[in-house]
Amino acid sequence: MQSYLKRILTARVYDVAVETPLELAPNLSARIGNNVLFKREDMQPVFSFKLRGAYNKMAQLNPEQLKRGVIAASAGNHAQGVALSAHRLGCKAIIVMPTTTPQVKIDAVRHFGQRSVEIVMHGDSYSDACAHAYALEKEKQLTFVHPFDDPDVIAGQGTIAMEILRQRQAPIHAIFCAIGGGGLIAGVAAYVKQVRPDIKVIGVQTTDSDAMARSLKSRKRVTLNDVGLFSDGTAVKLAGEETFRVCKQYVDEVVLVDTDAVCAAIKDVFQDTRSILEPAGALAVAGAKLYAKREQLKGETLVTVCSGANMNFDRLRFVAERSEIGEKREAILAVTIPETPGSFRKFCTLLGKRNITEFNYRYADPKAAQVFVGIQVKDQSETADLVDKLQRGKLPTLDLSDNEMAKLHLRHLVGGHAPEAKDEIIFRFEFPERPGALMNFLNSMDHSWNISLFHYRNHGADYGRVLVGMQVPRTDKKALKTFLDTLGYPYWDESDNPAYRLFLG
Known part of the structure; x- marks a missing residue:
């Protein structure tokens, strides 16, 4: 390891690389009660370490x-x-x-x-x-030119640790690094443990690409049959021979995070820096959050290597949708309510002033309605309290927040034809994105009209796009027009839309 110290100190990296800043993340630090520092390797000329x-x-x-x-x-x-x-x-x-x-x-x-x-x-x-x-x-x-299993490559990555310890001479509790094949963390650990052995070096892997974690646990290299591809930069089936040797000696532990936690970490970095990391680039941040919570740390300094920002723009759609779930700030619930006028209003009353992030419902049974709903919460305990409140209100509720099928597919498939929904008309609305907009709609609507379809998903705009199906008798057409005109929300009649006829009517 003395050899690695010399290799790192004499590494030729600055012909092309830059010394990246070590920045405080004020919002994330305040939220988790520790000083979180971002080592901004996403700012390299190639947007990666x-x-x-x-x-x-x-x-x-x-x-x-x-x-x-x-x-x-x-x-x-x-x-x-x-x-x-x-x-x-x-x-x-x-x-x-x-x-x-x-x-x-x-x-x-x-x-x-x-x-x-x-x-x-x-x-x-x-x-x-x-x-x-x-x-x-x-x-x-x-x-x-191996991406990780080569002493010269490992030494090049180790210059990150050299910079961190020069930039932060005050105490550091731990440095977190993403692990694919192990080149980054091997270089960081080889330097840190020679210079500041009191600092923990902690690796972070995804639960579906954890070759190094399994290898360290088994004390021998383990080959995975398959790897998850969301964090494509760390999708490695077998850790390097040399990196495993170094990690076995110097890495304190490896923590595992799931896809939702990585999405939440990407959002955390964006909120503090206005930069967007790729999944592998945000792994260290996700790991630091998990570790701090597990160890109940307060007031410590945690350095996270933000290792890359080569993100496909199209992937942001998935990241944005899953980030709130990863932070446990969105609850996904399946709620059964009576198929009677007024029950929807009762359900919304029980939710209180919580923001609804998504609402999917389609008439299917004359006695009971199955509602798929996303609700903004503070943490997991609030989700449990809300489920209990709905249950006590005689609305059977199932928490689907950790159900992968529900999060990936079901939310997009709720619906279908409803031949029993007589006199159904379909309107598309733009609700103002503020608390009370939905209750204003429900309170203004004639209480004898049944809602047969409701779809809403928060898209981060200043208004919400809502599709509503209502069973309105033909004799109430005048009352319907009055309701629509006095409601004050922009609306479009979609009852003759061919898409509705084909898939929902």
Whole structure:
């Protein structure tokens, strides 16, 4: 490990990399009662720490090796580092990437590598791409630039720890690092434990890509059959041999987080920095939150390495939807209410002034209605209190907040045809996004009209888009017009919409 200390202190990374800031996260720190610091590796030229290790490795190659060229396998961030390094060093590079790599990373590799890089797409995971890259290495006599299992790459990543300890000389309780193959945390741990051994070094993995955690527990490297791809930057089936050796000696522990917790961490970083991390980039933040809660820490300093920001824009839709659930600030409930006029109003009264984030209901049974509802809560205990309150109000309730099928699919599938919903008319409304808007609608509506369909989802706008089905007798058309005109909400009659006729009517 003395060798690693020397390698890190003499690493050639600053020809291309920058010393990134160590920033206080004021909002997150106040919320969890500890000083959370973000090491902003997302601010590197390639938006990831991977540039450090890639360039340090390639800068050590002799002229003959550089002339023949290099090859690498990567899920994206290491590829960008190799591409930029190849361009700067004037050598050719072949980069093998899994077919699941986000397009933003593929485009970035082409951009940074310019004419120096050839991209080969192969396999569903990093491990698949790596096996193919090794075959090409032998075939073309190239030098393999490993994304993590190489002492020079590990040393390059270790310069992050060197910067952290220089930037923060006051006490640090722990430094948190995402783990895929282990290059980042191996470099950080090798330096920290030589210089400040009192500081804990804690790894963070997702529950579905935990090869290093299982390996450390088993005291031998464990290969996963499959890996989750949400955090594509850490989707590694087998930890590195050298990284495992270093982690086994110096890493204090590895904590596991789920997808919802990662989404919540992405939101936390955005709220403090207005920057958007990729899932792997936010792993350390998610792990620090979980660890602080588990250990009941207060007033400690926690450093989190924000390791990358190469996020596909389309993925933000999923992240935004799951972030509140990951923070336990949205409860997803299935509630059974009587299929009688006024029961919907009773249900909303029991909810009180809580914000409804989603409401899905479709008439299906003349006696009971099944409602799928999302409700903003402060924490998990409030969810339990709310479920208890609804149960005492004789409205059977099931908490679906941890039900993956419900969160992924059911919320988009509630509905269908309702042939028994006689005299149904459909209106699309824009409700003002403020407490009381729904109750104003319900109180203004004729109490004899039955609501046969209701769909609402908070989209973060200043008004809510709502689809409502009402069973209004033909003799009440005049009263309906009066209701709509006095309500004051913009509305559109969708009763003749072909989409309604095909799927809901």
